[in-house]
Amino acid sequence: MSMLTHTDDQGRASMVDVGEKDITRREAKAEGYITMNPETLALVAENGLKKGDVLAVARIAGIQAAKQCSHLVPLCHPLMLNFIGVEFQLEKDKNRIRIETCCRLSGKTGVEIEALTAASVAALTIYDMCKAVDKTMSIEGIRVLEKSGGRSGHYQAVDDGR
Structure with missing residues (x-):
């Protein structure tokens, strides 16, 4: 296993x-899930919640979150992102919404944290907009699906049938 990159020789946190590093095209994809009651999922699908279009608001929240990573994660570099995508799949058979995010740039450092943050905040936004009708929701499975670019090369998560 490699040494941690965010600590100095004395073990102190360090950016x-x-x-x-060379500037390369870098991309990361992440996913997460929010599980809810079937009735809540139906309300989201029908745009029937009083707070408005849940998925539209969650998409914007995810995009904003990716752009704010360096303000949220202490040792994260501020990045000039070229693209941020946030997509949703309603999985009615599992009573959940799958969130997939993608972040891209040409730069000197990866975008995994931005993709993960986008997925996390999109899920939190869905929770916030639905909590009045469903207190049982759970957020789970947030992970990097794939990353490319940079010295560490390409990574792709194993499909575990989530």
Whole structure:
């Protein structure tokens, strides 16, 4: 296993110096799920909640979150993202919404944290907009699906049938 990159020789938190890295095209995809009662999922699908279009608001929240990563995660570099995508799949057979995010840039550091943050905040927004009708919701399975670019190369998560 490799050494942690965000600590110095004394084990103190430290921001990674990416100044000497090459600029490459980098992309990361992440996913997460929010499970809810079937009636709640139907309300989301029918746009029947008083707070408005849940998925439209969650998409915007995810995009905003990816852009704010360096303000939320202490050692995260501020990045000039070229693309942020947030998509939803209503999985009625599992009473949940699958969230998939994608972040891209040409830069010196990866975008995994941005993709993960977008998925997390999109899920939190769905929770917030639905909590008045469903207190039993759960957020789970937030993970990196794939990343490319940079020295560490390509990574793809194993399909575990979630």
